[in-house]
Amino acid sequence: MGATEHGLPVTGGRETASEVWRLSRGYRLRLAAVGLLGIVSTGVDLIPPVAIGFLVDRVQTGTADLGTVLTVTAVMALSALLGAAGTAVTIVLATRVYHTILATLRERLVGRAMTLPQHRVERAGTGDLISRSSDDVTAVADAAPAVIPVLTVTAFTIVVSLGGLAALDWPYAAAFAVVLPVYALAMRWYLRTGPRVYRAERAAMSARAQQLLESQRGYATVLGFGLADQRHRAVMTNSWSVAVQALRARTVQSMLNARLNLGECLSLAAVLVVGFVLIDHGASTVGGATTAMLLVLRLLGPVNQLLFVIDTLQSALASLSRMIGVVTIPAADAADASTTPSDLATAVRLREVAFRYGDGPPVLDDIGLDIPAGQHLAVVGPSGAGKTTLAAVIAGVHRPDAGTVTRPRRTAVITQEVHVFAGTLRDNLTLAAPDATDRDLRAALDTTGAADLLDQLADALDTVVGAGGHPLTEAQAQQLALARLLLADPELAILDEATAEAGSAHAEQLDRASEAVLAGRTGIVIAHRLSQAATCDRIVVMDAGRVIETGTHDELIAAGGTYARLWAVWQAGQHTSTIR
């Protein structure tokens, strides 16, 4: 399986083929029936050239009368009708099987994407995953109208027509066969060039999707920092890259076209020359040569189409290998290896943990930490100390570059960006606990201090919130997230909530809600207000990615270090600013 260090994997040809074969299980009999119908339909399609050749000979020998012409016309019309009907049914049946298999693949892709460890998706970029389950699925689905008719019918037409040519007179088949290397060379060139160009096109599309997604997600930041122009330029650069790659792909198609035209010209000329020589030597009739020319003309279409389908097929295969790349990520990687069931005494254990974003400077350095089950730990420190990163590494969002992390299997985290899902309030809560009753939901909202929210909403739990629904304040969204976490009932809860103005009613409300949510479970609080830290069992002070102090509130105050200084500042009335 090919995989870039940071990207999601892409399968090779063999893996893709064997996965498609596995996916076709249950449809193979239907596929065989479709194949048989395809052979019969294309066989019937060969009747008109033979009938025209027969008519030409009759006219040449002066034995054609009106009855012969009418009979030949009727036979041609009937065979054309039967052939078209058979082909249409073949295409419909094949398309149905194709889309059913594709739907199964998409379901598996989405299923696997949902179970991928978050760090894997974060590192590759959410845009890549979205592009694989949208752009790539579309590319594979869009290939159906072109690929299925041609693949199911063309291959048979080639075999049956070549057989017909050989039966007519072997030199005709030989003349066509001599030109085949031209097609073989065209195919070889194309197979070498095409996939690379298409993969680059798809990758450029992924990058553009990622760029757009990031701009939309960080909309508030983009506006707040006046980054609109910069983001616009970045999206333009990506769009230009997509355009360049698309142009390359279309150029390759045009060059393939030129090669196909050459093959067409050579094969018609070869059969014409052979026909002339055979008739000159009395070895063939004009009718025979006519049939041969018509058969070759029939062959040229499918041969060209097959090469063009290979073009679409290459593009679809590039997408397919990206989709299957996600589906076949080994289960060991899908389940986060660093998660182990907690032992009874220690819920979280970190040993020599180091982490950096990409090639950037170390953000966490040699972190060692033990959190006994049931303990509430506060992490404090100046902005940029690495608190959020530490929370993300413990939660499994980021995988450490060095060291080990052990945490309970049921770990939940509330990040600074609380997401309200578009749907009812009930939907938002039952995400975490599908079996929860309305009573449970109300109790959870009550615990997080959001009971009055229900009173404000006309449809109570059935009120639509999130995008397009009833707008929730930031504090309400955080209360909702805390209620969701309460319902999920994890062994370890990590709270890295957005800051609320210290001393404000919201801050006190959220502090109380956080305490209620953490009761009876292990908790890590990224403390943006020192009031949060003071109520925790133990405090870890971080600076520049390292733990510089640890102890209880009283111990750290008595030690007179960084925490004591922070606390003094806090106490001295810096209540309007937050510790970040």
Ligand SMILES: Nc1ncnc2c1ncn2[C@@H]1O[C@H](COP(=O)(O)OP(=O)(O)OP(=O)(O)O)[C@@H](O)[C@H]1O
């Ligand atoms: N996604 C990212 N990519 C690159 N660097 C990052 C990323 N996220 C954070 N950093 C950097 O890592 C360092 C630690 O950031 P982190 O957010 O963990 O600190 P923090 O202590 O939580 O700060 P704050 O209190 O402001 O949230 C900072 O220098 C920050 O710029």
